[in-house]
Amino acid sequence: MLLSKSREPREFHSRRLDALAEPPEVGHELFVGLSVLRDTLSSRHHSRDFAFAHARYLRSRVLALALIFALLSPLWIVVDALVLPSELLYLTLAGRVGLLLGLVAVLVLAYCSRERIWRIRFCAGMLLALPAGFYLFVLVMLPAEQLRNLVGYGFIPFLLVAALSVFPFTLIESLAAGLAMLGLLAFSQLNDGSWMSGRGLESVWLLSSLLLVSLAANHFQLSLLLRLYRQATHDPLTGLYNRGALEVHLEKVQAWQRDIEGQDSLGSVPCSLLLADLDHFKRINDSYGHSAGDSVLCQFAELLEHQTRRHDCVARYGGEEFVIILVGSGQARALEVAERIRHAVEETEFHGHAGEPIPVTTSIGVTRLAQDEPAQEALKRADEALYRAKREGRNQVVAALDPSDA
Ligand SMILES: Nc1nc2c(ncn2[C@@H]2O[C@H](COP(=O)(O)OP(=O)(O)OP(=O)(O)O)[C@@H](O)[C@H]2O)c(=O)[nH]1
Numbered sequence: 007m008l009l010s011k012s013r014e015p016r017e018f019h020s021r022r023l024d025a026l027a028e029p030p031e032v033g034h035e036l037f038v039g040l041s042v043l044r045d046t047l048s049s050r051h052h053s054r055d056f057a058f059a060h061a062r063y064l065r066s067r068v069l070a071l072a073l074i075f076a077l078l079s080p081l082w083i084v085v086d087a088l089v090l091p092s093e094l095l096y097l098t099l100a101g102r103v104g105l106l107l108g109l110v111a112v113l114v115l116a117y118c119s120r121e122r123i124w125r126i127r128f129c130a131g132m133l134l135a136l137p138a139g140f141y142l143f144v145l146v147m148l149p150a151e152q153l154r155n156l157v158g159y160g161f162i163p164f165l166l167v168a169a170l171s172v173f174p175f176t177l178i179e180s181l182a183a184g185l186a187m188l189g190l191l192a193f194s195q196l197n198d199g200s201w202m203s204g205r206g207l208e209s210v211w212l213l214s215s216l217l218l219v220s221l222a223a224n225h226f227q228l229s230l231l232l233r234l235y236r237q238a239t240h241d242p243l244t245g246l247y248n249r250g251a252l253e254v255h256l257e258k259v260q261a262w263q264r265d266i267e268g269q270d271s272l273g274s275v276p277c278s279l280l281l282a283d284l285d286h287f288k289r290i291n292d293s294y295g296h297s298a299g300d301s302v303l304c305q306f307a308e309l310l311e312h313q314t315r316r317h318d319c320v321a322r323y324g325g326e327e328f329v330i331i332l333v334g335s336g337q338a339r340a341l342e343v344a345e346r347i348r349h350a351v352e353e354t355e356f357h358g359h360a361g362e363p364i365p366v367t368t369s370i371g372v373t374r375l376a377q378d379e380p381a382q383e384a385l386k387r388a389d390e391a392l393y394r395a396k397r398e399g400r401n402q403v404v405a406a407l408d409p410s411d412a
Pocket residue numbers: 243283284285286287288289291295296297298299300303324325326396400
């Protein structure tokens with residue numbers, strides 16, 4: 007599915023509210039630490055939107071490093087020529103040509119894979135696998151007595167493990183790559199006879215230490231990326247998407263609608279937009295205090311998330327206004343959902359920090375999101391419908407005029 011709802015855990019909202027009232031506890035810090043570790047361990051819990059942002063970041067690293075490797079690799083031919091007998095030089099030369107061709111292919115593929123998450127991951131994997139494969143090729147092809155003469159090959163596993171720290175890999179990805187490099191080092195030691203010798207153990211120790219440093223760098227890099235992404239796209243109070251992220255989502259939904267229409271003779275997928283606003287919110291602030299108002303906003307946000315499906319998008323548009331994109335729902339269905347939300351708000355007991363009940367109602371403007379109109383037009387229509395709902399007494403749902411009738 008194109009979109010996914012904000013992946014901030016449900017606990018996030020209550021934690022936000024608690025944070026307003028109480029100082030952080032050790033247990034809470036541990037919870038946050040563990041959830042960060044879970045997020046850097048594997049990409050299973052990443053939202054699809056973050057996966058795109060992550061892939062874009064990974065791609066820029068792949069392009070830079072592939073270029074550096076591609077430039078360095080041919081330069082080393084001079085060193086090979088100095089240390090290897092001419093009858094063996096052609097072997098390393100053949101390997102280097104293969105390596106260079108592979109690196110160029112990675113460069114081209116990564117360059118052409120702007121929004122392809124799996125292709126970019128494949129390129130990152132290949133960027134590490136190609137030099138490792140080249141080293142393996144040389145180890146297998148060269149006679150054992152010549153291996154000792156090689157200069158600048160033994161450091162390949164070390165270089166690759168150090169390079170892991172440049173990428174925002176997850177810990178599992180980095181660990182898998184690091185263990186493969188340890189395997190490569192062990193194979194090279196078995197070939198040159200240094201396996202289990204003092205020098206060999208020293209190298210294993212060094213590579214393992216480097217791997218641990220790279221894993222720490224991956225963890226910090228990825229957790230920083232996640233934090234920056236959340237700060238840039240989520241509202242700090244409610245944990246919902248913010249206005250900027252909403253605008254990006256609207257564009258994506260429309261692009262997706264156009265794609266589907268292009269592929270499917272059945273026509274386009276209907277999508278709708280709800281603009282919900284809390285009634286007389288100023289009075290709530292004035293009567294119960296600003297922090298009780300914040301608490302109501304968080305409870306309202308949570309209710310909206312409960313009332314919508316996973317692939318719908320709920321965002322805080324500003325102040326006490328929220329936008330919901332209903333993917334795959336036409337205007338009639340959107341009106342039903344809006345009415346269900348309005349009713350749920352009326353029935354729900356909102357409360358302030360001291361547990362005092364706060365009566366809350368909401369007004370909602372509903373419109374269809376046409377795939378070929380500027381999203382701002384749809385927002386404007388929803389706002390006009392919302393304005394009518396307010397004017398006609400609040401606590402109600404009003405449908406905007408269909409764009410095709412306007
Ligand atoms: N507690 C709290 N209040 C906010 C926040 N953002 C905006 N507000 C308040 O929301 C109130 C919005 O007031 P109005 O725009 O007059 O709307 P209203 O009182 O809800 O009236 P109607 O929309 O006409 O029903 C203002 O008092 C803002 O200060 C916030 O993050 N927290």
